[in-house]
Amino acid sequence: SQKIEQNSEALNIQEGKTATLTCNYTNYSPAYLQWYRQDPGRGPVFLLLIRENEKEKRKERLKVTFDTTLKQSLFHITASQPADSATYLCALPSPFSGGYNKLIFGAGTRLAVHP
Amino acid sequence: EPEVTQTPSHQVTQMGQEVILRCVPISNHLYFYWYRQILGQKVEFLVSFYNNEISEKSEIFDDQFSVERPDGSNFTLKIRSTKLEDSAMYFCAITQGSNQPQHFGDGTRLSIL
Numbered sequence: 001s002q003k004i005e006q007n008s009e010a011l012n013i014q015e016g017k018t019a020t021l022t023c024n025y026t027n028y029s030p031a032y033l034q035w036y037r038q039d040p041g042r043g044p045v046f047l048l049l050i051r052e053n054e055k056e057k058r059k060e061r062l063k064v065t066f067d068t069t070l071k072q073s074l075f076h077i078t079a080s081q082p083a084d085s086a087t088y089l090c091a092l093p094s095p096f097s098g099g100y101n102k103l104i105f106g107a108g109t110r111l112a113v114h115p
Numbered sequence: 116e117p118e119v120t121q122t123p124s125h126q127v128t129q130m131g132q133e134v135i136l137r138c139v140p141i142s143n144h145l146y147f148y149w150y151r152q153i154l155g156q157k158v159e160f161l162v163s164f165y166n167n168e169i170s171e172k173s174e175i176f177d178d179q180f181s182v183e184r185p186d187g188s189n190f191t192l193k194i195r196s197t198k199l200e201d202s203a204m205y206f207c208a209i210t211q212g213s214n215q216p217q218h219f220g221d222g223t224r225l226s227i228l
Contacts, residue, residue, distance in 0.1 A: 034216060043121075043206050043219035044158060051214075089158065093214070102148065102160040102171060103217060 002027050004106035006090055012112045013080055021075040021109045023090030033066055033073050036089040038108065044089055048075075080113045087111070118142070119207050119220035127226045131196050136223045138190040138207030147190045148208040148217060149182065151175070158206065164190065194225075202227045 003026045013019050023033070032051045036044035050057045050066045050073065057064045063076040077084050087108040093101030120139045128134050138147065149161040162172040164182050172180075181193045194201055204224050208217040 032214060036219075041204075041222075041224070043204075043221045046216045046218055049216050091158075094160075101214070102163055102173075103150075103158075104160070105158040107157050 002092065002095065002104055004090055004092060004104060006088075006106040007109045008107060010110040010112055012114065015081060015113055015115050017080055019077040019080050019084070019111055019113070021088050021090075021111065023073040023075070023106055025071050025090075025092055028095045029068060029071075030092040030095070032093065033064075034091045034103070035062075035064055035073075035075050036091060038087045038089055044091075044105075047088075077111075080111075082113045082115055085111055085113050118218040119209055121205075121207050121220035121223050123223055124221070125224045125226070127228065128197055130199055130227050134194050134197055134225060136192045136194075136205050136207075136225070138192075138220060139188060140190070140209050146210045147182075147184075148210075149192050150206045150208060150219075151203040152206065152222075153203045161192070161205075197225075197227045199227050201225060 005024045007022055032049055034049045035047045037047055038044045048057055048059055048064045050064045052068055061078045065074045087110045089108045090106040091103040094104055118141050122137045126134055147164040150158050151161055152158045160173050162176045162182055163170045167184055179195045183191050202225055204222040206222045207220045210217045
């Protein structure tokens with residue numbers, strides 16, 4: 001079955017630095033991958049979607065890479081701010097659901113940006 | 116601003132009682148999902164609903180669960196006889212098309228006593 005692994009330990013960084021979060025997956029080749037932000041007691045908020053034919057995607061201070069050979073996605077936040085502190089979730093479409101795929105989520109990585 | 120509104124934000128119910136969780140999309144979408152997240156655990160898929168029919172369901176979605184679009188806009192999840200282990204955050208999600216992002220509501224926190 002498909003497995004998604006994200007850093008289980010919290011990532012603590014200093015304000016202004018770049019945060020890099022990792023998502024590794026096994027046992028299949030997804031057509032795309034999504035990153036979400038989740039704050040305590042709230043729903044996941046969509047950030048970026050990257051497709052298998054895209055190596056990199058950017059949105060403001062966010063950058064996502066997708067290496068289908070390594071089966072890995074990296075999520076970067078540049079010039080990080082305390083307001084970026086949250087849990088970041090990686091999600092892949094199930095391979096068996098057709099075009100409107102259910103998502104399989106990783107456990108998330110908690111990011112804490114310190115002033 | 117989330118594209119879906121979920122009500123109630125928090126529901127406390129006695130074990131064995133029925134609950135109905137509601138999801139109202141801001142614009143017209145055809146594809147809906149319910150996910151749940153037990154405290155401290157991953158977000159996990161429950162059911163997807165397309166064109167007024169269930170298109171896929173997980174092993175969690177047993178006979179105690181049902182989904183409906185009773186009036187063409189609201190989308191509901193019903194749990195007929197709640198169990199303690201049903202306590203979780205329940206999220207509704209929508210998508211605008213094939214292989215497009217899913218957008219989540221802020222969830223309903225369900226607490227079973």
